[in-house]
Amino acid sequence: MTTDSSPGQEAPREEPGWAFRPRTPSAEPYAAASGTRWDSTMPLRMPQPRDGAHEALPEADRQSWGATAGHEPGPVPAATAVLDPPAAARQAPHAGTDGGRVRKARPAARIALVLAVLVAACATAAVLLRQEDAVAVASQTRTQAWQIPAPAADDTLTGSWLTGHLLVRASTRGGLRAYDLADGEQVWSLAPGAHAAGRGTVPCAMSPAPGGRGIGTVAFGEDGSTCTWLAGVKASTGRILWTVPLTDHQHPTAATATTYLQGDVATVVSENFLGGVDVRTGSRVWGYQARGHYCNAYDWGTDGTVLVSDFCLDQRTRFTLTAYDGKTGKRIWRRAESAHSDVTHILSGSPLVAAVHTAHQDAVRVFDSTGSGRKLAVGDDELTGGNGTDADHSARLHGDVLVTPATHDGTVLDGFDTTTGAKLWTRRSAVLAAPAPGADDTVYAVTTSGSPQLVTIDPRTGRTTPVAGLPTGTGPWSFTSGTVYVTADGGVLELNALGSNGGVRMYR
Numbered sequence: 001m002t003t004d005s006s007p008g009q010e011a012p013r014e015e016p017g018w019a020f021r022p023r024t025p026s027a028e029p030y031a032a033a034s035g036t037r038w039d040s041t042m043p044l045r046m047p048q049p050r051d052g053a054h055e056a057l058p059e060a061d062r063q064s065w066g067a068t069a070g071h072e073p074g075p076v077p078a079a080t081a082v083l084d085p086p087a088a089a090r091q092a093p094h095a096g097t098d099g100g101r102v103r104k105a106r107p108a109a110r111i112a113l114v115l116a117v118l119v120a121a122c123a124t125a126a127v128l129l130r131q132e133d134a135v136a137v138a139s140q141t142r143t144q145a146w147q148i149p150a151p152a153a154d155d156t157l158t159g160s161w162l163t164g165h166l167l168v169r170a171s172t173r174g175g176l177r178a179y180d181l182a183d184g185e186q187v188w189s190l191a192p193g194a195h196a197a198g199r200g201t202v203p204c205a206m207s208p209a210p211g212g213r214g215i216g217t218v219a220f221g222e223d224g225s226t227c228t229w230l231a232g233v234k235a236s237t238g239r240i241l242w243t244v245p246l247t248d249h250q251h252p253t254a255a256t257a258t259t260y261l262q263g264d265v266a267t268v269v270s271e272n273f274l275g276g277v278d279v280r281t282g283s284r285v286w287g288y289q290a291r292g293h294y295c296n297a298y299d300w301g302t303d304g305t306v307l308v309s310d311f312c313l314d315q316r317t318r319f320t321l322t323a324y325d326g327k328t329g330k331r332i333w334r335r336a337e338s339a340h341s342d343v344t345h346i347l348s349g350s351p352l353v354a355a356v357h358t359a360h361q362d363a364v365r366v367f368d369s370t371g372s373g374r375k376l377a378v379g380d381d382e383l384t385g386g387n388g389t390d391a392d393h394s395a396r397l398h399g400d401v402l403v404t405p406a407t408h409d410g411t412v413l414d415g416f417d418t419t420t421g422a423k424l425w426t427r428r429s430a431v432l433a434a435p436a437p438g439a440d441d442t443v444y445a446v447t448t449s450g451s452p453q454l455v456t457i458d459p460r461t462g463r464t465t466p467v468a469g470l471p472t473g474t475g476p477w478s479f480t481s482g483t484v485y486v487t488a489d490g491g492v493l494e495l496n497a498l499g500s501n502g503g504v505r506m507y508r
Contacts, residue, residue: 138453138466142492142507146184150174155499156224157391159206161216162436162485163235167493168216169504170203172224178238181487184506188238196220199228199245205257207266208303208393209437210235215279217259217266219246226254230268232282242282246273262304262327269301274308276329286329291315298342301326304349309341323352323367333371345385347395347404351418355383366418374421381406381414387431388481389497394432398441398459405432411480413445415462425462430455433484433492444486446470446479454492468492470507478502 151174161168166187168178176190200222210216214235219227232241246268247254257270265276265285274288274297290297292312300307306324319337324330326349339359347353352367353376364383367373376383383406386392395404401424402416413432415424429449435442443457445464452470457463470492472478478494481501485493492507 136464136466138455138469140467141469142454142471144471145491145506145508147502147506148179148184148504150496150499150501150503153500155503157389157482157495157497158203158224159208159218159391160483160495161206161210161235162434162487162493163210163214164437164488166235167485167495167504168210168235169495170206170218171499172202173499175201176203176218176233176238178235179504181491181493181506184504190233190238190240196229200226200254205259206391207259207261209261211261211264211266211279213264213280215241217261217268217279219257219259219268221246221254225256227257227270228254230257230259230266230277230282232266232279241280244277244282246270258301260301260303260326265327267301267306267326269299269306274299274306276326285327288324288329291320298340300343300346300354302346302349305332305346305352307343307346307352307354309337309343311340321356321371323371333367333369335371345383347383347385348397348402348418351397353397353402353418366421374418376402376416376418376421377423378406378414378416379408379423381408381412381426383414387411387479387484389483391495391497392483394434394483396432396434396443398443401459403432403443403457403459411448413457415457415459424460427457427462427464430457431479431484433486435486436488439486439488446484446492448479452479454486 151171155171155173158170158172160170165181166178167181168176170176178187178189179185180187200220202221202223203218204221204224204227205219207217210233215232216235217230218233219230221227221229227246229243229245231243233239234241246257251272253272255271257268257273259269260267261279264279266279267276268274276285277283278285288297288299288308290312291310292314294314295310295312297308297310299309304326306326308322308324309319310322311319317336319339319341320334321337321341322334323332325332337358342357343354344357344362345355347355347364353364354367355362355364364376364378365373366376383395383404385395385404387394387405388411392405395402397403397418400417400419402418404414404416406412406414406426408426411429411431413427413430415426416422417424427445430445430447433444433446433454435444443459444467445455445457447453447455447464452472454467454470455464456467458465468490470479478496478501482497483495485495487493487506489508494505494507496502496504
């Protein structure tokens with residue numbers, strides 16, 4: 001472990017190329033001034049997420065792991081058994097002594113009996129496998145209450161918020177708009193002024209939800225993959241409360257970004273920019289500080305936690321993986337690594353659950369407060385944070401059970417015990433639905449095979465209970481690639497990720 005300072009523990013170093021000086025936030029949208037300081041690394045480099053199956057975990061390997069990657073036992077190949085009974089030789093009849101009756105040898109009959117039992121067992125197993133995906137039919141049925149068409153066929157969902165009575169939707173062609181949940185009528189739309197025109201007006205990142213003060217963060221840029229400025233937005237009115245730039249003369253190239261909220265602090269995670277701002281004012285709370293003068297850093301975030309994998313040429317420990325508190329910027333733990341680690345998904349911030357790829361293996365780990373942790377037994381599944389899109393954030397912890405979307409020969413849901421690493425259950429042909437703000441801890445999902453249904457899932461056992469039937473959507477990817485909400489009144493709100501698949505549908 002290194003003992004270097006972490007963000008929030010000392011004053012930023014005054015070095016050319018490291019200081020980042022945004023404009024002073026203002027209550028007047030897009031107003032510019034000087035003064036507020038933001039620290040950044042030399043351009044942070046974020047590789048594209050790596051697609052690939054995670055390493056399977058044998059039962060015997062569910063244990064804590066050490067500080068250095070690459071020293072864990074590999075998976076144990078599953079044994080296979082082949083049943084190849086010899087063919088029964090025909091026996092010639094022979095004379096018996098019991099009243100002249102002819103008796104035949106019995107081996108063939110015995111083998112036939114064994115085979116019959118095996119056939120029956122296989123048939124029973126097939127029935128059980130079919131029952132695994134079977135869901136009872138709900139007695140109630142929802143119908144489509146209203147629909148909002150996609151603004152364009154090439155529209156891409158950036159993110160969404162669900163408040164008490166509003167849906168706030170951000171997309172590359174539709175911009176930032178709010179709709180009344182009662183009837184789907186538009187309540188407000190953001191119309192950036194002349195000051196924003198030169199910096200880009202396309203939403204490129206959005207916090208998963210607004211905070212307790214009803215303020216969320218949205219980043220904008222020239223397109224949906226490069227962000228040039230961040231805004232604090234009042235969800236109820238669409239008013240921009242403050243802005244900060246995400247580029248400057250030392251970091252002029254716009255880059256991808258993500259943003260998250262924890263209390264009154266919004267974190268921004270990008271190639272140029274890593275730190276936290278006060279969600280009420282946009283003023284700096286903390287800024288990332290590298291371990292040395294010659295470092296490359298890769299960063300990823302979620303609600304409450306930021307992970308940084310770095311390489312510092314001027315430090316004795318060249319590679320480290322470090323977790324920071326998203327609210328304060330203080331270091332939670334730091335691990336020495338033998339090579340670069342690539343984080344493909346962060347599934348939970350507390351406890352931290354992340355899919356980490358190294359030169360030695362892929363694994364999904366539950367990290368403790370020291371950076372040690374346990375692998376989840378994901379098998380051949382690849383876990384994702386949402387239903388096929390980065391705009392969806394449906395993976396959730398329910399007590400000590402992680403319920404998350406996954407892919408394995410199609411769309412599945414998996415439940416994992418985070419204390420043991422065991423996979424508890426798999427539910428095929430279903431997508432997770434996010435609950436309404438303030439709802440209880442019920443796990444909702446929508447089945448996607450046959451007639452779709454809203455169901456609840458027991459997080460410990462995976463058992464489903466039908467709630468209501470749903471109509472089949474008109475889009476080719478209905479419910480499977482996008483965001484699904486369950487509203488406070490029991491409605492189901494479907495947001496497609498791509499405009500070619502449809503816009504928004506409400507079922508009641």
